Amino acid sequence: MSKKGKIYITLTVLTILAIVALEMTKPKAVNWFPSYALHHKIPFGSYVFNEQLQRVSDTVISVDRPPFEYLKSNTISGTYLFYNDGIAFGKQELNNLLDWVSKGNTLIVSAVDFEKKLLDTLHLKTKSVNIMGNFNNEYQVKLVNPLLDTESTFKFDRSTTFFHFNKIDTTNTTVVGFIDKYRGENTSIKDSLINIIKQPFGGGEIILNTFPQAFTNYFILNSPNQNYTAGLMSYINTNQPIYIDNYYKTGKKFYTSPMYLFLSTKSLKWAYYIMLIGVLIYIIFEGKRKQRAIPIVKPLKNQTVDFTRTIANMYYENGKHKDIAQHKTQHFLEFIRNTMHLSTSEINDSFIKNLAARSNNSIEDTHTLFKLITSLNQKSSINNTELERLNTLIEQFKSNN
Known part of the structure; x- marks a missing residue:
């Protein structure tokens, strides 16, 4: 082997080792998989909810079998709790559940939406929440029971589809909670949409909830959201057994795939990756010897940066400093919304304190920056010095983040 070939092989091996080291340490x-499984500690698992329920309830039973089969083979009483993104009972299974409820038991179903037969039985209709004007997909929920904290609203800020009850049987239905698009801090829910209801059914009762995320780790661990979930569970008699469905869950407790078992072990996973990289290198070097040289076609040059720079220089040379400042300010506010997750609809002392805390900047520096932005927005024209100062303060703010 030539000296040049040995150098190539050495560089390749060092590159592979560097990639492996970086991947293993990052x-x-x-x-963000919507698991809802009791044993999952990921954001949308429900490990925390299960742990807390075990503390306050005398008997909590996880059911890994279909409710049709479980109710048929067991004589049980208490509360049967279902929650997942989607739950669809079969016709006979739903009839069995309703018969069980009519004997004095409680059924709680929490899902994004419900099957038509269940809604028709309770004389309900659902409709998706209009997301127009809610570009950040932020929502707030609230309970209405006067014995609970009805003044507080609880925020959920992950992108999702929400449904609400747009038709209810007012003679038999009790409203438990509302949902609405998030309108910022210290604001009340207006034009609230019903998302939790309770209805008597025979000798028991049924509770339907379109917000299953209330049982997830992500929601509960964002204080004070735990109070909302606790208020929701106050409708359950904890002195009786609580049966939590673990069958209608997106996340599975057991995985039978050989590849999952293989890749779940870190050392085996990296051995597999190194083998694939080795095979790829072999194909590259062997293919290079046997195939004809492929001519290199240079891709078209990306002119986006040059075009942007040209437009910016044109604005600057024509003295359009006011326009540049406005664009700079809008990009900065977008940076705050995306990075700091703060609403910029209202700039006040509370906003400045929160922004300073999240960005590692002092309150004085943050206040100075927004005071300058306000001052420049009120002017009809600005000069070079003011534009440069705005740019300097914004860049200093971002560098501390």
């Missing part, structure tokens, strides 16, 4: 990405 932080693990957050898993």
